[in-house]
Amino acid sequence: MAWPDLADIRLRVRDQLNEDTASFYTDNQIDRWINDGERDIAIKGLCLESIQSLTTVASTRTVTVSCIKPLHVEYKPGSGTRLGLIKINPLQLGRLDISVSTPQYWFQWGNKIGIEPKPGTTTYNLDVYTAIGPTVLLSGTTDEPQIPAEFQHLIVDYAVYRGLIRARKFSGASIIYSDYIKTLQEIRMGVITKYNNIQDDLKIPDIVVIGGES
Numbered sequence: 288m289a290w291p292d293l294a295d296i297r298l299r300v301r302d303q304l305n306e307d308t309a310s311f312y313t314d315n316q317i318d319r320w321i322n323d324g325e326r327d328i329a330i331k332g333l334c335l336e337s338i339q340s341l342t343t344v345a346s347t348r349t350v351t352v353s354c355i356k357p358l359h360v361e362y363k364p365g366s367g368t369r370l371g372l373i374k375i376n377p378l379q380l381g382r383l384d385i386s387v388s389t390p391q392y393w394f395q396w397g398n399k400i401g402i403e404p405k406p407g408t409t410t411y412n413l414d415v416y417t418a419i420g421p422t423v424l425l426s427g428t429t430d431e432p433q434i435p436a437e438f439q440h441l442i443v444d445y446a447v448y449r450g451l452i453r454a455r456k457f458s459g460a461s462i463i464y465s466d467y468i469k470t471l472q473e474i475r476m477g478v479i480t481k482y483n484n485i486q487d488d489l490k491i492p493d494i495v496v497i498g499g500e501s
Contacts, residue, residue: 291439294428296321300446304454312450322424324445328438330355331468332475333418335434341413343390343406349399354417357400360393363412375403437478441471 291299297317306312329335333356341350362370372393375383385391385404390411392403400415421433432439444467451460 291432291442292428293318293321293425293430296425296432296442296446299443300450303443303447304450311454316453317446317450318425320446320449321442322421323449324442325421325425325432325434327445328434328441328471329418329420332434332438332471332479333358334438334475334479335419335421337417337419339415339417341400341415343402343411343413345406345408345410348403348405349396349401350413351398352400352415352417353398354415354419356418357393357395357415358418359416360390360400361414361416362390363414364389369414372402377401379403435478437474438471441467441474444470 297314300317300321301307301312304312336358337354339352339354341352343350360372360374362372364370370390372390375392375394377394377396379392380401380403383392383403388404388407388409390402390404390406390413394401394403400413402411402413423430423433425432432442434442444463448460448463448467451457451463
């Protein structure tokens with residue numbers, strides 16, 4: 288049996304919750320927490336990546352992208368060298384020295400990518416490097432997570448945290464969740480991060496303290 292598949296992750300969660308066979312915790316509940324955990328890790332860790340090929344629309348600045356977060360945008364001319372676009376703040380629009388009509392800069396606006404200079408009647412091809420969520424739920428016992436191996440053990444921690452919440456063991460849940468966030472942050476910064484980002488962009492801000500255990 289490969290580690291980690293769904294059956295082994297579930298077993299490890301049950302070990303930490305001190306319930307070897309389904310009683311207070313059903314397998315369906317644990318499986319749901321496992322899938323929620325993989326998605327939470329993908330969102331906070333930005334560790335599942337995909338390249339999406341998009342084409343701008345004539346006379347339209349923005350193009351829609353489906354992802355958790357766009358990380359990098361590359362302009363693909365019909366011939367010649369590809370150009371990695373520089374990320375800007377929308378407040379910089381109209382303030383940059385631009386001497387060409389082809390894409391030079393990009394910014395995120397909700398679920399859209401904005402291009403500067405604004406495309407005219409010509410359309411442009413882009414590769415958008417994105418962070419995405421899991422595309423398949425773990426349901427069969429041999430199903431394996433999509434997130435990178437460095438993050439996979441954190442799925443157990445997340446599912447245990449959810450189990451402790453259900454058991455109303457709030458103090459224990461708070462400790463598990465805080466350790467989960469701390470470890471996720473360390474792995475993201477040490478293994479995944481490829482770009483020089485500002486601290487606010489790197490920080491995972493949602494370490495929470497849950498009310499006292501009843």
